[in-house]
Amino acid sequence: MLEIRNLHVAVEGKKILAGINLTIQAGEVHAIMGPNGSGKSTLAQVLAGHPSYEVLEGTVLYEGKNLLEMSPEIRAREGVFLAFQYPVEIPGVMNFQFLKAAVNEVRKHRGLEEMDAMDFSSFLDEKVKLVEMDQGLLNRRLNEGFSGGEKKRNEILQMAVLEPKFAVLDETDSGLDIDALQSVAAAVNQLRTPNNAILLVTHYQRLLNYITPDFVHVLFNGRIVKSGGKELALDLEARGYDWIREEAVSL
Amino acid sequence: MAKANEFQDLADREYQYGFVTQIDTETVPPGLSEDVVRLISARKNEPQFMLDWRLQAYRHWLTLEAAQAEPKWANIHYGPIDYQAIRYYSAPKNRPKSLSEVDPELLAMYEKLGVPLKEREILAGVAVDAVFDSVSVGTTFKEKLAEMGIIFCAFSEAVQDHPDLIRKYLGSVVPYTDNFFATLNAAVFSDGSFCYVPKGVRCPMELSTYFRINAAETGQFERTLIVAEEGSYVSYLEGCTAPMRDENQLHAAVVELVALENAEIKYSTIQNWYPGDKNGRGGIYNFVTKRGKCAGRNSKISWTQVETGSSITWKYPSVILQGDNSIGEFYSVALTNNYQQADTGTKMIHIGKNTRSTIISKGISAGHGNNTYRGLVQIQPNAANARNYSQCDSLLLGDKCGAHTFPYIDVRNHTGVLEHEASTSKISEDQLFYCKQRGISAESAVSLIVSGFCKDVFKKLPMEFAVEAQKLLGVSLEGSVG
Numbered sequence: 025m026l027e028i029r030n031l032h033v034a035v036e037g038k039k040i041l042a043g044i045n046l047t048i049q050a051g052e053v054h055a056i057m058g059p060n061g062s063g064k065s066t067l068a069q070v071l072a073g074h075p076s077y078e079v080l081e082g083t084v085l086y087e088g089k090n091l092l093e094m095s096p097e098i099r100a101r102e103g104v105f106l107a108f109q110y111p112v113e114i115p116g117v118m119n120f121q122f123l124k125a126a127v128n129e130v131r132k133h134r135g136l137e138e139m140d141a142m143d144f145s146s147f148l149d150e151k152v153k154l155v156e157m158d159q160g161l162l163n164r165r166l167n168e169g170f171s172g173g174e175k176k177r178n179e180i181l182q183m184a185v186l187e188p189k190f191a192v193l194d195e196t197d198s199g200l201d202i203d204a205l206q207s208v209a210a211a212v213n214q215l216r217t218p219n220n221a222i223l224l225v226t227h228y229q230r231l232l233n234y235i236t237p238d239f240v241h242v243l244f245n246g247r248i249v250k251s252g253g254k255e256l257a258l259d260l261e262a263r264g265y266d267w268i269r270e271e272a273v274s275l
Numbered sequence: 276m277a278k279a280n281e282f283q284d285l286a287d288r289e290y291q292y293g294f295v296t297q298i299d300t301e302t303v304p305p306g307l308s309e310d311v312v313r314l315i316s317a318r319k320n321e322p323q324f325m326l327d328w329r330l331q332a333y334r335h336w337l338t339l340e341a342a343q344a345e346p347k348w349a350n351i352h353y354g355p356i357d358y359q360a361i362r363y364y365s366a367p368k369n370r371p372k373s374l375s376e377v378d379p380e381l382l383a384m385y386e387k388l389g390v391p392l393k394e395r396e397i398l399a400g401v402a403v404d405a406v407f408d409s410v411s412v413g414t415t416f417k418e419k420l421a422e423m424g425i426i427f428c429a430f431s432e433a434v435q436d437h438p439d440l441i442r443k444y445l446g447s448v449v450p451y452t453d454n455f456f457a458t459l460n461a462a463v464f465s466d467g468s469f470c471y472v473p474k475g476v477r478c479p480m481e482l483s484t485y486f487r488i489n490a491a492e493t494g495q496f497e498r499t500l501i502v503a504e505e506g507s508y509v510s511y512l513e514g515c516t517a518p519m520r521d522e523n524q525l526h527a528a529v530v531e532l533v534a535l536e537n538a539e540i541k542y543s544t545i546q547n548w549y550p551g552d553k554n555g556r557g558g559i560y561n562f563v564t565k566r567g568k569c570a571g572r573n574s575k576i577s578w579t580q581v582e583t584g585s586s587i588t589w590k591y592p593s594v595i596l597q598g599d600n601s602i603g604e605f606y607s608v609a610l611t612n613n614y615q616q617a618d619t620g621t622k623m624i625h626i627g628k629n630t631r632s633t634i635i636s637k638g639i640s641a642g643h644g645n646n647t648y649r650g651l652v653q654i655q656p657n658a659a660n661a662r663n664y665s666q667c668d669s670l671l672l673g674d675k676c677g678a679h680t681f682p683y684i685d686v687r688n689h690t691g692v693l694e695h696e697a698s699t700s701k702i703s704e705d706q707l708f709y710c711k712q713r714g715i716s717a718e719s720a721v722s723l724i725v726s727g728f729c730k731d732v733f734k735k736l737p738m739e740f741a742v743e744a745q746k747l748l749g750v751s752l753e754g755s756v757g
Contacts, residue, residue: 072712075704100714112709115670115700116727125723126713133714165727182713 025050025221026091026190031082033063033070033246039080040066042246048190051218055232055257056225058243059265064225065109067243068194071223072106073099086190100126101133105188107179109195109225114166119178122166123148127185151184155211172199180211191215192223197231209234229261244272302365307358309333312462315364319431319465322438332451332461345455349618350647350679351587353523353560361525363463363496420478425509426471427482430498433469440471444502448531448568448595456527456589457564460496464529467497472507472538481737483512499530503538505571510541512740523551523586528563536571536598541579543736544592545744548584550751555614555643558586565592566622569601569630577604578621579735581744583751586615591649593622596630596658603632606732608744610751611644611676620650620681625658625691634665637729640676641752647679654691661691670728671701672721672752722749 026048033041040063048054058064070077071084073096084091091099114122127147128138139147152159157177167175176196183191193212197205212235216222224237232240232254240256241248244265249272250256260268303311312333316326339345340358420427426437434441451461472478503509526548532540542565551558561584567576578592594603605621623632638646646669654661669678680697702724710720726733726745733741 072708074708096708096711097714097716100712106712108709108712112703112705114706114709114724116725116730117723118727121727122710122713122715122723125715125719126710129714129716129719186713 025087026223027083027085029083029085031067031070031084032080033066034078034080035066035076040077040246041070044082044243044246044248046241046248048221048223050189050221052239053216053222053224053235053237054239054241055237056223056241056243056248057227057229057257057260059269060227062243063246064227064243065194066246068106068109068192068223068225071099071192072096072104097129098133100186101130103187103189105183105186105191107176107183107191107193107196109198111167111170111175111179113168115168117166118162119164119166120148120162123162123182123185126182130186148185151181154184154214155181156207157181173201173204176200177204177208177211180208180215184211184215187220189220190223191220192225194225195227196224197226197228205231206234229257232257242268244268247272302362305360305362307333307361307363307463311363315463315465318364319434321431321434324438324442325434328445328451329462332458333463335452336455336458336462339455339458346589349589349649350645350681351589351616351618353587353616356525356560358459364465423476423479424473425476425478426469428469430464430467430469430500433471433500437469437471440502441469441500444500444531444533446531448533448566449529449564453564456562457529460498460527460529460564464496464498467499467528468501469499470501470509470511472501472503472509474504475506476504477507478509481510481512483514495524495526495528497528499528500533501531501540501542502533503535503540503574505535506537507535508539510543510737512543512545512737514545514547523558523560524549525560525562526585528565530563530565530592532567532576534567534569534571534574534576534601537573538571539575539577540567541577542567542592543740544578544580544582545740545747546580546582546584546588547747549586550584550615551586551613553613553642555586558615559584561585561588561590563588563590565590566595567593567603568595569598569603569627571601572598572627573600574598575602575604577602577606577735579606579732580608580619581732581736581747582607582609582617582619583747585617588615588617588619590619591621593624594632595624595626596632596661597626598630599627600629601627602630604735605632605634605636605650606735607636608639608729608732608748609637609646609648610639610748611641611646612751613642613644615642616645616647618647618649620648622651623653623663625652625654625661625663628657628659628661630658630661632661632663634663634667635731636665636667637732638667638669638678639672639725639728639748639752640669640678641672643675645677645679647681649681649683651683651685652693653685654688654693656687658688659690661688663691663693665693665695667695667697668728669697669699670725671699718752721752725752 028044028046031041031044056064079092124144131138155177161174200208237254240252240254242250312329316329449457451458470482501511534540548559548561569576576594582588592605596603603623609617609619611617621634634650636648638648640646648667652663667680671678678699682695707717707720725748733744736744
């Protein structure tokens with residue numbers, strides 16, 4: 025589904041990613057872990073197409089197509105989703121209205137008929153139940169005055185309604201208390217299918233207690249320095265990142 | 276891919292109403308003199324009192340001009356206007372007697388503008404008084420309205436048919452001495468609309484005037500007067516467009532509203548005069564004086580405006596709250612794109628007891644546009660228990676535009692309650708990126724944000740015009756993001 029080859033990325037002239045190689049197949053969940061500043065969020069942003077990130081070198085193929093040539097909205101319509109670490113507030117726009125606009129853009133792109141407010145409302149109801157979100161948040165302005173947890177849950181709601189093929193969850197666990205973490209993770213697990221793939225970007229292992237990854241990669245200084253199964257995350261939890269640092273230096 | 280500055284290259288979309296209509300017109304040579312004033316009055320076969328009023332205004336204007344009293348306090352910038360270079364009268368030849376005699380080319384133009392002038396408007400329930408350059412070319416529904424005692428006609432017609440009403444109310448809200456542009460208008464205005472709703476009558480349809488400036492170098496000086504008698508109600512809508520021209524054109528209109536006891540007037544404007552090109556060349560100077568008087572108890576006047584056109588807008592639709600318990604409202608969306616400038620707002624003058632006013636102003640700036648809200652809330656000594664609520668919000672698109680707010684508050688009665696809220700927000704790259712990541716293009720994202728921003732004002736517009744206003748805003752902002 026996704027094939028990243030030798031990806032080098034700079035932001036404001038500073039090189040952050042220095043040769044990422046990563047292949048993700050449909051049905052897989054990958055976790056990217058790493059200390060602060062290792063480039064985790066940069067990877068998430070560059071896959072989504074944020075204009076501030078400059079690709080210096082490398083390729084990203086998404087379903088065989090050149091992802092880096094697509095505009096951010098085309099990537100989204102093609103099924104690439106990013107759950108933001110810091111979801112922004114959109115003034116004056118109702119959450120419901122925003123979700124409907126987004127879903128219809130994606131449907132149009134896929135050659136499906138647009139949904140009217142009635143159809144969308146019942147479609148949305150199910151998704152809201154799935155992510156256990158407070159219905160009241162639908163009639164509020166998008167992310168305005170939402171608590172940290174509400175914002176994160178709303179991101180997962182968007183993932184549920186947009187039904188992406190490839191989703192990147194950037195630090196979705198940060199700012200969630202343990203109950204919220206469990207229920208958000210449960211929602212993500214329900215959204216796992218053999219046809220989609222998920223990339224979890226996280227600093228801590230605790231999210232991985234609830235969403236079991238197939239692969240864990242450790243990012244350090246803009247490179248993947250270690251890959252393994254879910255037990256690698258436990259290792260990191262027990263031993264911290266220092267040994268990775270030492271290993272990376274000795275490489 | 277979109278680069279750091281998403282907002283450059285604004286409004287590549289051309290102005291849609293920039294066509295010129297080929298019609299035989301009768302115009303006077305450029306220039307302003309007593310002779311021109313007399314000529315306008317004579318062409319219109321006006322009674323003596325009208326000529327006298329015009330001449331008084333003209334003589335007063337000369338003193339203002341000599342004193343260089345053209346208002347300079349607004350936050351707008353333009354070169355000197357040569358008042359001798361403007362034509363003060365332009366009219367289609369062969370004035371039609373009825374709609375069927377109206378020049379087909381003119382009717383075709385109204386079609387193009389989407390003005391419902393024929394059968395369609397019967398379904399739409401809109402009566403239209405169309406003002407083309409300086410004279411009114413046809414009024415629909417006049418007979419039907421007449422059955423209810425409602426007078427809705429061209430101003431010049433009202434001067435002929437209802438001189439007593441004109442004499443009584445003309446200048447009663449905006450006297451000819453009011454300000455430089457209002458004085459000029461009083462001297463040379465050529466037509467406009469007049470509406471009179473008798474006691475206890477609720478006007479069953481939206482009344483509408485469509486203004487259009489066609490002839491080159493012509494200033495349009497129309498004058499509208501609406502009188503709502505005791506217990507009556509009327510909703511009035513004006514829409515404006517003008518062809519594209521490289522030179523600037525002056526539009527100095529006056530609107531006067533009078534609401535007597537228990538009467539209500541709702542006045543909505545969609546102003547889409549030619550805004551100039553994207554480099555700021557050409558465009559209309561929209562210098563307009565609009566004021567309503569809540570003369571009777573429990574009366575209400577409500578202004579709603581959507582200002583997207585004109586290179587410069589200078590207008591402050593105001594309400595004098597004279598009657599006890601009277602209500603004044605001002606709802607405004609003003610958009611400035613490219614090099615447009617707007618200095619607009621309102622004045623709420625509380626004179627009577629228990630008077631209330633509401634001001635909701637939404638300014639949107641894009642490109643190099645400059646948007647200023649300027650408003651006065653005055654509570655006079657006898658206005659016990661007056662209340663005002665003001666909300667002024669600004670939205671900025673890009674980093675080359677400006678938003679300014681000048682609220683003036685003058686309270687002379689300690690029982691008054693005033694609230695003022697203001698906010699400024701900017702559509703950021705991160706917000707646009709967030710929307711794009713959800714599959715929503717930058718343009719749709721801006722339009723979502725802008726319509727959310729304007730919702731409080733749009734819901735005050737008559738239904739069909741709310742849709743039009745939303746579309747207009749979309750068109751005006753097209754190309755404002757990369």
